[in-house]
Amino acid sequence: MKNIKIILLLLVLFLASRNSFAHQIEVCKTCPISTLSDGIAQAKDFDTIVVKKGTYKEHNVIVNKPLTIIGENYPIIDGELKGEIITIISDNVTVDGLFIINVGNSYTADYAAIRVKNSKNFLIQNLVLEKLFFGIYIEKSRDGKVFHNKIIGEAIEEYNSGNGIQLWYSKNIQIEHNFVQHVRDGIYLEFSDFCTIKNNVSALNVRYGLHFMFSNDDLYEDNTFENNGAGVAVMFSKRIKMYNNLFKENWGTASYGMLLKEINDAEIIGNTFEDNTIGINIEGSNRIIYKHNNFSNNGWAIKVKGACYTNTFTENNFLYNSFDIAYNSNVNDNVFDKNYWSNYTGYDLDKNGVGDVPYRPVKLFSYIVNRTPETIILLRSMFIDIIDFSEKVSPVFTPDNLLDNNPIIKKITW
Amino acid sequence: MRSRWSYVYFAFYLLLGVVLLFLNNDLSKAVITLMNVIIVLVPLIGTIFGVMYYYNSQEFTELLLAQPIKRSSIFLGQYLGVALSLSMSLILGLGIPFVFYGLFESSAIWDFSLLLITGTFLTLIFTALAFNIALSNENKIKGFGYAILLWLFLAVIYDGLFLMTLIMFEDYPLDKVSLFGTMLNPIDLSRTLILLKLDISALLGYTGAVFKQFFGTSFGLIVSFVMLTVWVVMPVLRIVFKSKKKDF
Numbered sequence: 001m002k003n004i005k006i007i008l009l010l011l012v013l014f015l016a017s018r019n020s021f022a023h024q025i026e027v028c029k030t031c032p033i034s035t036l037s038d039g040i041a042q043a044k045d046f047d048t049i050v051v052k053k054g055t056y057k058e059h060n061v062i063v064n065k066p067l068t069i070i071g072e073n074y075p076i077i078d079g080e081l082k083g084e085i086i087t088i089i090s091d092n093v094t095v096d097g098l099f100i101i102n103v104g105n106s107y108t109a110d111y112a113a114i115r116v117k118n119s120k121n122f123l124i125q126n127l128v129l130e131k132l133f134f135g136i137y138i139e140k141s142r143d144g145k146v147f148h149n150k151i152i153g154e155a156i157e158e159y160n161s162g163n164g165i166q167l168w169y170s171k172n173i174q175i176e177h178n179f180v181q182h183v184r185d186g187i188y189l190e191f192s193d194f195c196t197i198k199n200n201v202s203a204l205n206v207r208y209g210l211h212f213m214f215s216n217d218d219l220y221e222d223n224t225f226e227n228n229g230a231g232v233a234v235m236f237s238k239r240i241k242m243y244n245n246l247f248k249e250n251w252g253t254a255s256y257g258m259l260l261k262e263i264n265d266a267e268i269i270g271n272t273f274e275d276n277t278i279g280i281n282i283e284g285s286n287r288i289i290y291k292h293n294n295f296s297n298n299g300w301a302i303k304v305k306g307a308c309y310t311n312t313f314t315e316n317n318f319l320y321n322s323f324d325i326a327y328n329s330n331v332n333d334n335v336f337d338k339n340y341w342s343n344y345t346g347y348d349l350d351k352n353g354v355g356d357v358p359y360r361p362v363k364l365f366s367y368i369v370n371r372t373p374e375t376i377i378l379l380r381s382m383f384i385d386i387i388d389f390s391e392k393v394s395p396v397f398t399p400d401n402l403l404d405n406n407p408i409i410k411k412i413t414w
Numbered sequence: 415m416r417s418r419w420s421y422v423y424f425a426f427y428l429l430l431g432v433v434l435l436f437l438n439n440d441l442s443k444a445v446i447t448l449m450n451v452i453i454v455l456v457p458l459i460g461t462i463f464g465v466m467y468y469y470n471s472q473e474f475t476e477l478l479l480a481q482p483i484k485r486s487s488i489f490l491g492q493y494l495g496v497a498l499s500l501s502m503s504l505i506l507g508l509g510i511p512f513v514f515y516g517l518f519e520s521s522a523i524w525d526f527s528l529l530l531i532t533g534t535f536l537t538l539i540f541t542a543l544a545f546n547i548a549l550s551n552e553n554k555i556k557g558f559g560y561a562i563l564l565w566l567f568l569a570v571i572y573d574g575l576f577l578m579t580l581i582m583f584e585d586y587p588l589d590k591v592s593l594f595g596t597m598l599n600p601i602d603l604s605r606t607l608i609l610l611k612l613d614i615s616a617l618l619g620y621t622g623a624v625f626k627q628f629f630g631t632s633f634g635l636i637v638s639f640v641m642l643t644v645w646v647v648m649p650v651l652r653i654v655f656k657s658k659k660k661d662f
Contacts, residue, residue, distance in 0.1 A: 251618050253626075277619045299616025320443065322616035342443060368581070374588040374625075375580050377596055379613055381605060382454055383573035 028052035036069070036077065037061050051075045051098065059104070063088045063095075071097035074128065079103050084111045094123040103132040110162060112137035116144065124149065134162035135183065142171040146178065153183035155206045163211075164202070167192040175200060182206075186228065189215040198222055208233045209250075212240065220245065231257040231276065234266070244270040247279070256281040257298070260288070268293060270414075278303050279321070282311075291315055292414050300326050300366075309333045315412050318342060318361070322379060325361040325402075328370055332399035336361060340408045348409045359407040362398040364391035419463065420499040427507025435515045441522045445529065448508070449608050452533045453601055457540040458565050460500060464544025465561045467496050469554050476662050489545070489657040493650065497541040501534045508533075525611045532604040535642045539600045540565070542649035549656045568601050576602075589624040597637075600645045607638045 025047055027039040036058055039049045045065045053073040059082045063069070067090075076099045079085040083104040086095065093116075100113040112134035116122050118141060125147040129135045135151040138144060146165060155161030164180035166188045167173055176198045180186040186202030189195060190213045197220035202209035209225030210232040212218065221243035225231040231247040234240055240263065247257030256278035260266070263285040272294045273279035279298040282288075284307040291312075295301035296319035303326045311334040318324045319342045338354075346357035365384050369376050378384050391398060430451065434444040471492065478488050512526060544561050551557040576595050580588055596602045609617060610629060617629045628634040 251615055253619060255618075275615050277615050297615065299613065299619050320446065322613040368577070372581050372584040372588070374584075374592040375577060376617060376619070377592045377606065378573055378577055378580075378602075379609055379616065380449065381573045381602070382450075383570050383577065386570070 024048045024050060026050050029054045043067055059083050059085050061086045063090060063093050065090050066092035068094040074099040084115060086114045088116045088119055088122060091120040097126045099128045101130045105133050110134050116141045134166060135164040137166045138170050138173060139168040144173045146175045149178045151180045155183050158184055158206055161206060163188040185211040191215060193217050203227050212237045230255050230259060233259040234263050235261040238264050240266045242268045242271060247273045248275060250276045252277060260285045273298055282308050286310055295321055314338050317412055323366045326366040327362050327399060330399045332402040336404040338406045338408055339404055340412045344407050353409050355407040355409055358403040358405045360392050360403055362402055363388045364397055367397045420503045424503035424507045427504055431508045431511030435511055441520060445522060445525050448529055452529055453605050454569055456533050456536045457601055460537045460540030461544045461561045461565045463500060464496055464541040465548050465557055468545055468548035479662055485657050486654045489653055493545050493653060497538050500537045504533050505530050528611055532607050536604055538646045545653050546649050568599055572599050593628055597641050603638055603641055610634055
């Protein structure tokens with residue numbers, strides 16, 4: 001073990017020293033080297049290419065050696081809608097500070113502003129991407145970083161638009177502080193494990209703010225997902241950790257803050273769901289821990305669609321949602337305990353901060369709305385309050401063991 | 415008589431507003447509670463005050479009728495006197511505590527003004543309906559009975575029947591029916607108006623195109639207000655018509 005560390009240290013020193021001896025190549029409109037592709041062709045391994053301010057009409061730029069490409073004052077790389085702009089096929093590449101526009105649109109090839117292919121240790125940062133098809137496309141790569149990029153698309157329809165940041169068969173990628181707007185999926189992970197997605201803002205996207213498919217052991221935290229077609233879709237993945245994200249204003253008929261489909265052993269902690277049509281839509285998901293989340297002003301805080309077992313909901317705040325929980329069956333195997341429900345009407349005679357009467361989060365009316373959606377128009381009517389009350393007293397249609405036995409009296413802080 | 419009761423009414427709303435705000439410490443919860451008050455209590459109070467006022471002042475009205483004054487102006491004057499003083503008590507009683515609480519700086523001001531506007535509409539509508547009932551019934555007990563029944567029907571029974579209909583015909587497309595059914599009941603109409611502000615995220619969960627147009631755009635707001643106005647105008651016209659023909 002010690003030997004390995006020493007070897008690694010030497011390797012790092014060796015690389016660093018090589019880098020410090022590396023040449024710097026300048027690219028500008030009036031320099032001997034006036035295009036980025038020329039610069040790359042002339043460069044040796046571990047050189048630095050500095051691109052000066054200006055507009056460079058280039059596409060199909062292939063980075064095939066370990067280089068550092070730095071833009072000064074955001075030079076514009078204009079792809080003129082002809083296809084892919086930069087493709088990285090070497091390890092240890094850094095791309096920094098470029099303004100890339102006009103990626104080609106295609107129905108057969110996924111053209112991207114920057115594609116990373118079979119590479120390791122790349123760093124893509126401070127880019128601005130506009131008028132794009134796919135933004136940053138990372139395939140079969142590992143140990144990379146994608147930091148501080150701004151991606152603004154013009155997507156209107158799902159079928160002819162691409163994703164902001166897409167990962168495909170990649171491992172151990174860090175995606176932080178990016179800002180993605182108006183694309184299909186803000187960030188999309190497919191078959192990508194051990195990735196970290198942190199502090200990003202993904203808004204106004206046509207489909208999802210963040211989308212997982214068949215990706216395991218990933219972590220996303222402190223992100224904001226606002227006003228997307230649907231906030232986050234997590235599908236067919238295992239052991240995903242979701243901490244402290246904000247899901248806001250995802251409105252519409254098939255819209256939710258978060259969609260969980262076939263998810264096992266995930267942790268959902270400290271998130272805020274605000275003003276969504278559905279806070280979390282759960283289908284076929286098991287052994288998930290929901291803790292310290294805030295659900296406020298949603299249409300449905302949580303909608304459980306079936307085949308969900310041994311999930312635990314503890315110490316969450318449910319504030320002013322039209323419906324707290326909707327269930328479409330009357331079997332329940334999930335645990336609700338020690339949550340705060342703003343709709344709770346019980347009392348606390350022994351003053352221990354825990355309500356003395358259990359709370360039933362599923363109302364009869366939510367069952368009725370499930371059956372006949374038009375009845376939603378009777379929401380908050382006095383008649384509905386009366387039938388909800390009678391159902392509360394003796395449950396017939398809703399699962400009778402779906403109870404919070406220890407509803408907290410005051411809003412929970414942590 | 416009128417002024418004393420409207421003071422009581424005013425004091426009641428003042429107390430309600432203060433209690434709601436200073437015990438709850440949360441504006442959104444206060445607005446939800448207020449909504450329940452407005453769609454249940456306001457119509458009830460409007461109905462009872464309307465009927466009570468008419469019967470109490472009946473002798474005086476007959477005296478007035480002996481004078482050379484137009485009948486419509488006597489009855490409309492009475493109606494407006496009751497309805498406007500009730501509305502003023504509502505607006506001031508709820509408004510004052512909320513203003514002191516810092517309403518103008520908060521984002522809830524639109525929700526709150528909408529609440530007050532629908533409350534005023536409901537007062538106008540139910541007082542007019544109460545006058546109609548009183549004009550048509552000489553017998554006080556009967557008049558009171560009908561008035562309470564009317565309130566009970568519109569506030570509770572109507573929604574029950576409505577829900578039953580929707581569930582019975584669930585195999586058919588119902589979005590138009592349900593919107594139409596709402597239009598026919600002023601209490602439902604005001605509830606829908608408030609829902610548009612309060613529960614819009616839930617309402618947008620429904621797929622129907624008609625619903626979407628109604629709730630998603632300002633169309634719903636405009637139609638609801640027009641219908642509320644119709645609901646005020648119709649009973650008032652009947653008061654005028656009935657009072658001209660009535661034999662005292």
